[in-house]
Amino acid sequence: MKYMLRLTDKMKLWAICALCMAALLLLGAEAGAEPIEDAAEGSHLWTELIGVGSEPDGDSAVQDIWLSDLPVSVNGLFVGMSTEELGKGVDAGKERLIEDGTFVYEENLIIRIGQRRVVNISAAEDSRYKLMQNGRAFVAIGTKWEECAKILGDPLAFYTKSDEQDIRIALYSHSSADIGVFLQNGCVGGFLLTEPGMLAESLRWSNYIMEEVNEK
Numbered sequence: 001m002k003y004m005l006r007l008t009d010k011m012k013l014w015a016i017c018a019l020c021m022a023a024l025l026l027l028g029a030e031a032g033a034e035p036i037e038d039a040a041e042g043s044h045l046w047t048e049l050i051g052v053g054s055e056p057d058g059d060s061a062v063q064d065i066w067l068s069d070l071p072v073s074v075n076g077l078f079v080g081m082s083t084e085e086l087g088k089g090v091d092a093g094k095e096r097l098i099e100d101g102t103f104v105y106e107e108n109l110i111i112r113i114g115q116r117r118v119v120n121i122s123a124a125e126d127s128r129y130k131l132m133q134n135g136r137a138f139v140a141i142g143t144k145w146e147e148c149a150k151i152l153g154d155p156l157a158f159y160t161k162s163d164e165q166d167i168r169i170a171l172y173s174h175s176s177a178d179i180g181v182f183l184q185n186g187c188v189g190g191f192l193l194t195e196p197g198m199l200a201e202s203l204r205w206s207n208y209i210m211e212e213v214n215e216k
Helices: 002-031 045-050 060-067 083-089 145-152 199-205
Strands: 072-074 096-099 102-105 109-114 117-124 130-133 136-140 157-160 167-174 177-184 187-194 209-213
Touching: 060 167, 072 117, 072 187, 083 109, 083 117, 136 145, 145 177, 145 187, 157 199, 167 199, 177 199, 187 199
Parallel strands: none
Antiparallel strands: 072 130, 096 102, 102 109, 109 117, 117 187, 130 136, 157 167, 157 209, 167 177, 177 187
8 A cells, every 4th residue: 555655646736747838838839938058048027927036045055056057957967968868868869748849857857958958957856867957966855845945945836836835946046947846755756857937837828836935
């Protein structure tokens, strides 16, 4: 029974990641969006969407992550990388197409590609996946939220859904990508990286509601 519960939770979180990716696909179709050329240039959209600034404060290690323009990645995979670069970081040739331009790798990694560049990345339920920058790993899937918050700092917002209160999504903003950290049972269950300015709207399209905003 316990095994079946864990399996159900895993499938549920994976499905939520896929749903958010689908919402992003619809948003792109509605707006006619194209893959970003300069991620930093688009990062100002974030404050327009959620109504607060993203100026970090506190620990210097936290400052280093958010003040650096080097891309935040999942195991070295980052938004804006070319398909050629992607092919060097994944087991190319074994991916499975689930939507136009959206592929599943290793069952737990979903990547959306547009115009030969990565535009969204989602990883869930596998401790191999880590949030990284410049080859340095900061947070791995399975990390307790308290430890994650010490490393990343306070999120700009939390999103929840009325029928999925066991899952929260902490939102962060970086010049290279919006970052969603999926939280389940007090631990990090997954990561979702999108083009700057896209994630908050994607969550709204997926019927998530802003729970809390930490105003700086």
